Amino acid sequence: MDQSTDAQIVARVLRGDAELYAELVKRYRDRYARYAMHMLGNREDAEEALQDAFTRAYRSLARCEDPERFGAWLFRILVNRCRTIGARRGRRARTFVSDDVALYDAAEEHPAERSAWREEIERALSRLRTEQREAFLLKYVEELGYDEMSRLTGAGVSALKMRVMRACERLRELLSDVHDDREVRVERRRPEVNDAKPS
Amino acid sequence: MRNLPESWIHRIAAELRRPVRLDEEFDRGVMDAVRAMPRHRQRPWTRMLRARTITVSPVVSGIAAALLLAVALSAGHFISAVRANRATGRIDVATDRSGGTKPGPRRSVQFVLVAPTARKVQLVGDFNDWDGSHQEYHAQHRGGGVWSVTAAIPEGHHRYSFVVDDSLWVADPSAPRVLDDDYGVPNSAIVVGGGDATQ
Numbered sequence: 087m088d089q090s091t092d093a094q095i096v097a098r099v100l101r102g103d104a105e106l107y108a109e110l111v112k113r114y115r116d117r118y119a120r121y122a123m124h125m126l127g128n129r130e131d132a133e134e135a136l137q138d139a140f141t142r143a144y145r146s147l148a149r150c151e152d153p154e155r156f157g158a159w160l161f162r163i164l165v166n167r168c169r170t171i172g173a174r175r176g177r178r179a180r181t182f183v184s185d186d187v188a189l190y191d192a193a194e195e196h197p198a199e200r201s202a203w204r205e206e207i208e209r210a211l212s213r214l215r216t217e218q219r220e221a222f223l224l225k226y227v228e229e230l231g232y233d234e235m236s237r238l239t240g241a242g243v244s245a246l247k248m249r250v251m252r253a254c255e256r257l258r259e260l261l262s263d264v265h266d267d268r269e270v271r272v273e274r275r276r277p278e279v280n281d282a283k284p285s
Numbered sequence: 286m287r288n289l290p291e292s293w294i295h296r297i298a299a300e301l302r303r304p305v306r307l308d309e310e311f312d313r314g315v316m317d318a319v320r321a322m323p324r325h326r327q328r329p330w331t332r333m334l335r336a337r338t339i340t341v342s343p344v345v346s347g348i349a350a351a352l353l354l355a356v357a358l359s360a361g362h363f364i365s366a367v368r369a370n371r372a373t374g375r376i377d378v379a380t381d382r383s384g385g386t387k388p389g390p391r392r393s394v395q396f397v398l399v400a401p402t403a404r405k406v407q408l409v410g411d412f413n414d415w416d417g418s419h420q421e422y423h424a425q426h427r428g429g430g431v432w433s434v435t436a437a438i439p440e441g442h443h444r445y446s447f448v449v450d451d452s453l454w455v456a457d458p459s460a461p462r463v464l465d466d467d468y469g470v471p472n473s474a475i476v477v478g479g480g481d482a483t484q
Contacts, residue, residue: 107316
């Protein structure tokens with residue numbers, strides 16, 4: 087893996103070493119694929135948005151004001167590509183990720199149960215309004231501060247706080263049954279573990 | 286609606302934070318698109334000549350400003366913006382905004398926004414690279430919540446927006462809307478030409 091900083095790679099790409107751009111793609115593709123996947127709800131659109139973001143970033147690389155923060159600049163482009171692709175898709179039903187278990191880390195204690203749990207989350211996420219889903223993902227999943235979210239989205243801080251709050255309320259509403267079932271299953275499993283202990 | 290504990294939202298976020306894996310096929314797709322585009326051919330010194338913000342002492346800033354002015358005059362170039370921020374001792378030097386990428390005559394255009402609670406309103410658009418920091422794009426409060434700014438805009442089609450209090454992007458309610466491909470937020474559209482335009 088190339089140990090160069092983002093700024094060093096950007097400088098070399100700008101001087102004509104286009105192949106080195108692959109290193110930037112490798113660095114950011116998985117992390118940003120996560121956002122695109124959650125935002126758009128399916129792998130096909132997510133890959134399109136991400137590929138679009140990478141190629142636009144390459145084309146405009148000379149306009150990247152702070153190459154040391156190439157990742158943040160790229161993310162801004164991706165957020166907007168997700169908006170554009172989501173809007174272009176119009177009212178077509180948002181499919182939720184239900185068959186992407188292979189995309190995640192496989193080391194899980196209860197893969198089937200966990201898959202179902204993730205599926206419920208994705209289903210609930212797909213039922214949020216676009217701006218609420220975006221705000222929730224930026225705040226809780228990407229762990230951005232409100233000021234940065236504001237710079238990224240163009241929305242005011244108070245509006246973003248409201249969107250996050252509404253998103254949380256809606257998720258609680260949509261997932262409360264799943265939460266109860268999951269708690270019951272966890273409770274049932276505990277005595278089995280205790281029984282297995284040698285007396 | 287049943288209330289779920291706040292920690293549950295964090296558990297949802299933790300689940301969504303799990304990485305999504307894309308394979309090398311994705312990288313190949315991006316790099317094929319990159320290779321199909323013209324290579325960057327930036328000279329090593331090009332980035333040194335681009336507009337940037339530097340921080341110097343007030344004395345040095347005065348000397349630097351004088352030198353820059355002398356260089357600019359002797360070279361026959363027009364430097365449209367040399368901005369000194371006396372409060373912070375910071376000086377921003379911006380290269381020619383008068384038409385490097387937007388040649389042709391300019392026309393005086395007045396932009397108006399009613400924003401009663403705003404403390405600051407700036408005009409941004411493709412004519413200033415979406416950077417409203419220069420004084421000439423700062424709107425003045427005319428009383429009654431009415432803000433206006435008159436700026437010299439190159440003839441042609443433009444997209445623009447207002448930035449209120451450094452964070453909220455507001456499209457001009459009196460102008461047609463257009464979705465910005467790069468930033469995903471609705472902007473306003475204007476055609477400048479054929480006599481002085483007033484928006």
